[in-house]
Amino acid sequence: xxxxxxxxxxxxxxxxxxxxxxxxxxxxxxxxxxxSSIAExxxxxxxxxxxxxxxMLHLACIRITxxxxxxxxxxxxxxxxxxxxxxxxxxxxxxxxxxCTPPQTNNLYMRLYKALVFFQGxxxxxxxxxxxxxxxxxxxxxxxxxxxxxxxxxxxxFEKRSKxxxxxxxxxxxxxxxxRAALLCGLKPARMLRSFAAEVINKALVSKCLxxxxxxxxxxxxxxxxxxxxxxxxxxxxxxLLACMLQYFM
Ligand SMILES: *[C@@H]1O[C@H](CO)[C@@H](O)[C@H](O)[C@H]1NC(C)=O
Numbered sequence: 001x002x003x004x005x006x007x008x009x010x011x012x013x014x015x016x017x018x019x020x021x022x023x024x025x026x027x028x029x030x031x032x033x034x035x036s037s038i039a040e041x042x043x044x045x046x047x048x049x050x051x052x053x054x055x056m057l058h059l060a061c062i063r064i065t066x067x068x069x070x071x072x073x074x075x076x077x078x079x080x081x082x083x084x085x086x087x088x089x090x091x092x093x094x095x096x097x098x099x100c101t102p103p104q105t106n107n108l109y110m111r112l113y114k115a116l117v118f119f120q121g122x123x124x125x126x127x128x129x130x131x132x133x134x135x136x137x138x139x140x141x142x143x144x145x146x147x148x149x150x151x152x153x154x155x156x157x158f159e160k161r162s163k164x165x166x167x168x169x170x171x172x173x174x175x176x177x178x179x180r181a182a183l184l185c186g187l188k189p190a191r192m193l194r195s196f197a198a199e200v201i202n203k204a205l206v207s208k209c210l211x212x213x214x215x216x217x218x219x220x221x222x223x224x225x226x227x228x229x230x231x232x233x234x235x236x237x238x239x240x241l242l243a244c245m246l247q248y249f250m
Contacts, residue, residue, distance in 0.1 A: 050100040055109040056093045067204035068152045075145040083124035115203035131196045137189035151176035167209035174198045177214045185225030
């Protein structure tokens, strides 16, 4: 008797749960749908590609339209001001890049962005980088603005396919920067500027160029700004002696 009761109950239970399943199909469907939509949100929906125009516009705020233009930041009246502006532009670009898929690394604006991050790391942080030594010559380097603009390559040279062409322009630019800096500021700051220019510009190129160790010859370079002080002292002594002599003859 008892076992038969158990079987009966089991039968009733399975019928009830079967009916329950059919009638609650909607709920199950709903469950399946919500699971699949979670899956879609989490895995299948890639965030959109970042708008490269946004990056371009931020870079344009500090007039960075080519790799060489990054160097012009060195010629701002005040380096801290140039660094502040750079940090704010990089901050905006970092924000732009957070909720979307960044453009590929060979995208022009991403390359300019990387080169700018490098510039900031070298010139604007507390770290004692080798480019930081240029700070000593900044009052002279900041006079080089027009020269650096003269040295810029032809339009879009950095976007051309021929590596030979790109690297020829690259070498011409850094050598031109070197000569102009040597004439105005001296050979030592000129060497620093050339190698910094090479590093910054190379960061923005798809394929890096070799930096030739042969420096162009410069006629009558300016003596280094750093050594001007002793020169001034000598000039003062001359004037002093001259004054003494004049006094003696009068
Ligand atoms: C922006 O991001 C770069 C690299 O991820 C970082 O080096 C830089 O400090 C950031 N700058 C700002 C201002 O957030």
